[in-house]
Amino acid sequence: MKQKNLIKKYDKQVTMYEKNRENPNMAARRRKIINSAYGNILEVGIGVGANFSHYNKEKVHVTGVDFSAEMIKSAKKAASRYQIDTELIHADLDDLDFSPESFDCIVSTLTLCSYPDPVNTLNKFNSWCKNDGKILLLEHGLSHNPFWSLTLKAIDPIYSRIAG
Numbered sequence: 078m079k080q081k082n083l084i085k086k087y088d089k090q091v092t093m094y095e096k097n098r099e100n101p102n103m104a105a106r107r108r109k110i111i112n113s114a115y116g117n118i119l120e121v122g123i124g125v126g127a128n129f130s131h132y133n134k135e136k137v138h139v140t141g142v143d144f145s146a147e148m149i150k151s152a153k154k155a156a157s158r159y160q161i162d163t164e165l166i167h168a169d170l171d172d173l174d175f176s177p178e179s180f181d182c183i184v185s186t187l188t189l190c191s192y193p194d195p196v197n198t199l200n201k202f203n204s205w206c207k208n209d210g211k212i213l214l215l216e217h218g219l220s221h222n223p224f225w226s227l228t229l230k231a232i233d234p235i236y237s238r239i240a241g
């Protein structure tokens with residue numbers, strides 16, 4: 078039930094994510110990590126494909142996973158627009174299992190805050206990624222500043238109820 082509500086929230090946010098796909102502030106951060114992605118890539122919580130424009134399209138095959146059908150639809154259009162060789166999987170990441178060392182790189186941008194047990198999810202990434210591969214993360218977390226850290230903790234329950 079909790080996951081169903083979360084999926085509905087993400088389904089409704091597609092237009093907002095599409096508007097932000099080319100956000101220049103985020104683009105520099107995305108480019109910095111996606112530039113080094115290569116080979117057979119698993120991108121979790123792919124959303125509307127905001128990282129597609131930063132992949133080296135000659136060097137990648139991207140398996141993208143998202144549990145929001147609307148996000149997957151939008152990512153499909155973006156993959157064709159940016160000519161990225163993609164396989165898109167509409168599924169909850171928790172229900173998927175890949176063989177150990179299946180991927181050269183695992184990419185997660187702004188998704189770890191959505192998973193009920195992020196440590197377990199990171200352990201899965203570790204298993205699915207080749208030993209000499211790369212796990213590329215662009216995530217947000219608590220501030221080191223005590224005031225902001227307390228404020229973030231205080232608004233977190235309200236924010237997650239609204240945005241997921």
Ligand SMILES: C[S@@+](CC[C@H](N)C(=O)[O-])C[C@H]1O[C@@H](n2cnc3c(N)ncnc32)[C@H](O)[C@@H]1O
Pocket residue numbers: 087094121122123124125127128142143144145148168169170171185186187188191192
């Ligand atoms: C905050 S958005 C980030 C989207 C994209 N990665 C980006 O950088 O813009 C989180 C994405 O993860 C997806 N997501 C969250 N939990 C998931 C899960 N358990 N399985 C699959 N997708 C999930 C959501 O549907 C959403 O598209």
